[in-house]
Amino acid sequence: MTEPGTTTPRERYRAQVRAEIKERAREQIATAGASALSLNAIAKQLGMSGPALYRYFTGRDELITELIRDAYRSLADTFGTVVRSGSGADLAALAHALRDWALADPQRYFLIYGTPVPGYHAPDDTTAIASEIMTFLLDACAELPAAAAPSAFDRHVEEHRRWADGHPAPPAALHRALSFWTRMHGILSLELAGHFTGMGFDAAQLFTAELDDLLAP
Amino acid sequence: MTEPGTTTPRERYRAQVRAEIKERAREQIATAGASALSLNAIAKQLGMSGPALYRYFTGRDELITELIRDAYRSLADTFGTVVRSGSGADLAALAHALRDWALADPQRYFLIYGTPVPGYHAPDDTTAIASEIMTFLLDACAELPAAAAPSAFDRHVEEHRRWADGHPAPPAALHRALSFWTRMHGILSLELAGHFTGMGFDAAQLFTAELDDLLAP
């Protein structure tokens, strides 16, 4: 009997093959997009034939779901190291970390924030990681000086702060977190999709301009 | 000989079948996403068998490209009627028209602004329509009162205003147009993708709050 905490050779082998499959899948997605991901092609790269992969994943959907989960995890970890190793919960630092993370692998970003496929519903644990990410944002927003008077949306979000999951941030901070999220995503999404190419201006400068404007008032 | 300007019965028939194919394609995309678009399924719906569709479109890619073109055209026309029938170039009116247009068919919005497929490059005429859309935004931004002092990004965009295609708007207006685009897209994209579902707050109120903030200073 295998003792708890140890891994049998079979388990180690299985884990390693699973990891290798995911690695190839990541490469495919990075170069050709998630819609072009082919289990057959991955199997061929690994020197085995098609159906063998179904020993490791129940199907194409589970593989993609796993990659989505990893993407969420990676972003949450990135924020985590920024907060831990940097100067605490700094919204500007999180913003630049987010941008770097997105530019490092655009298709990974779109795995999370890209076009949704109508039928698909994300598993529960990804939403858990999403709220972990949101907590980093809320922490950073709570550190900022509060604005002058509470706006109409501040009052609205105060009545619907369930999504903040008990975070003690004041309503203006909740509002600012949502603003941060949507504004950074707006620029990044358009930039990564190439909608700025050929326009001539520097997307990085637009990003920091928007960030400064968000932090200013 | 057919006179120029008239249409032969064959041409009319051809145009009608093309339109019907596109109609079914729109339905499929709206309900299952662009990745699920199947020429075979469309042919079956029209009562003909597979390869017949290749008389009307050179392939799946051309059909999708055509739908993207139509989506751009539809958005430009929507902005056009807002400007023409409404109170001129009103940024808030454009914003709400954009939101209504996006909510009416989310997958059509993602056809334009969704996850890009790495190989694909949009044809030239769509970028022409895109700049037509941008012109509506610039017109509206030029009408607004100018902000106090020009920001750093205002100066940057002043040096790279080629994309504005000779539009006489001041740099602050160019900046505001970019801000408008990215901020509205940020909210709409996340809302349409379902990232707000379960969070409890009202996306419409967030949208108007962001819009007010954008118009305020």
Place this chain on the structure above:
DNA sequence: AGGTTCAGTTAGAGGCTATCACGACGAGGT
């Protein structure tokens, strides 16, 4: 040593895009 578990194989069903060669039919010219 023997039974069990599991990885990987081939075969095959059913879906898709796309090409090709063929029949059928309507439109136009004579």
Place this chain on the structure above:
DNA sequence: ACCTCGTCGTGATAGCCTCTAACTGAACCT
């Protein structure tokens, strides 16, 4: 009225894909 030619739609076929099922062989455990 006839004939020709362009065009529409067909079935057959190749080559992808996902995924299932049955089978082989080796590693593992007792």
